[in-house]
Amino acid sequence: MTMTTNAPSSLNDWLIKLSSIEIPAMQYTLYQMAHLQSKSDDISIRDLSLLIRHDPLLTLKLIRYQQSQRRAVQMKDVNTIEHVLLMVGVGGFFHKFGSTESVETQLQQKPEALSGIRKIISRSYLAARIAESLSSQRHDIDPIEVTTASLLHDLAEILLWLSMPELAQKITYLLLNNPSCRSYEAQKQILGFTGNELQTKLALHWHLPSLLTHLMDEKYTNEPRVRTVTIATSTARHLTNHWQNPALPDDYQNIADLLSCDLDHAYSLIRNVCIKAAHEWEWFSVLPVATQIPQQ
Incomplete structure (x- = not known):
């Protein structure tokens, strides 16, 4: 097996390393988010979900956030972007994810x-x-x-x-x-x-x-x-x-x-x-x- 210096040596080490990453989003996603936020009174959950579904990183970030906020009384998993947004709300989404860093910034070098x-x-x-x-x-x-x-x-x-x-x-x-x-x-x-x-x-x-x-x-x-x-x-x-x-x-x-x-x-x-x-x-x-x- 070919490895690189400082690479995790086991599957468990990889879980720890990848879990410590600050999850970014695509720059174009963030541009579109800013555009929607500027007219947030006129957008729907569907408008926002159609945007998010382009970006697997932002989708992951949203679902992980919802899972971390899950209450003991919530018996059923939330499996789609729209259902998560219904729980977070449009305003809550922009408040929580509006300052997400871009992939382009993280990898600019x-x-x-x-x-x-x-x-x-x-x-x-x-x-x-x-x-x-x-x-x-x-x-x-x-x-x-x-x-x-x-x-x-x-x-x-x-x-x-x-x-x-x-x-x-x-x-x-x-x-x-x-x-x-x-x-x-x-x-x-x-x-x-x-x-x-x-x-x-x-x-x-x-x-x-x-x-x-x-x-x-x-x-x-x-x-x-x-x-x-x-x-x-x-x-x-x-x-x-x-x-x-x-x-x-x-x-x-x-x-x-x-x-x-x-x-x-x-x-x-x-x-x-x-x-x-x-x-x-x-x-x-x-x-x-x-x-x-x-x-x-």
């Missing part, structure tokens, strides 16, 4: 890390959009829960770029130089464990809602809702490499199996999601996946 984290956050948003589309076609009991789980699925990777970007870069280089290497294999080689293992431990350590933790755990892919999250995040990951990624045909087949549709429909669904997501490229300063779509 590390341009490669900033570029890396923007790509992962953009990918997480695309995964959430794919999950939303799959859930809608499946007539899921609550598509927003699945969408939120997909947005948060790769938080461990995002936090790695924040805290130890040199290790994140080693994983990236390993994957680039070994096309047949899978992400979990590269993570295990560099870190000693997979991102999903760290993600699951973090979710438990932070007392994130049990349903979200379950939906993000790839051990339960026999369940359709967990499989939706896994397929959405896998497809988004493969798309961000390039549209001809050799793993994508398996993703389309998994989508076809999940939705009981043909491969053409699965491909069209992903293509349409990517085109819609491309309209929001400014949020992440990342070239949209849709620019790589091959001509029909």
Whole structure:
């Protein structure tokens, strides 16, 4: 296993290190928050939730805050951004999170890390959009829960770029130089464990809602809702490499199996999601996946 000086030596040490990070938000998210705050008398919970759902870091920050404020009499987990905002309130949200630091400020001396984290956050948003589309076609009991789980699925990777970007870069280089290497294999080689293992431990350590933790755990892919999250995040990951990624045909087949549709429909669904997501490229300063779509 390749390690870097001062890197945590065990999974427990990683939990301690990542739990000590001050969670930032994307600068564009903060710009949009300031814009909404300037007309706070005219905005709704939905307006605010649509903003937050672009940013997995702010989503994490909001959910962790709600969990820390949870009262003993609250028997049911709150699993979506909108439900958390209903409890916090619009005014309470701006009061608590209005002074959040930006990712760009935290990484201003590390341009490669900033570029890396923007790509992962953009990918997480695309995964959430794919999950939303799959859930809608499946007539899921609550598509927003699945969408939120997909947005948060790769938080461990995002936090790695924040805290130890040199290790994140080693994983990236390993994957680039070994096309047949899978992400979990590269993570295990560099870190000693997979991102999903760290993600699951973090979710438990932070007392994130049990349903979200379950939906993000790839051990339960026999369940359709967990499989939706896994397929959405896998497809988004493969798309961000390039549209001809050799793993994508398996993703389309998994989508076809999940939705009981043909491969053409699965491909069209992903293509349409990517085109819609491309309209929001400014949020992440990342070239949209849709620019790589091959001509029909």
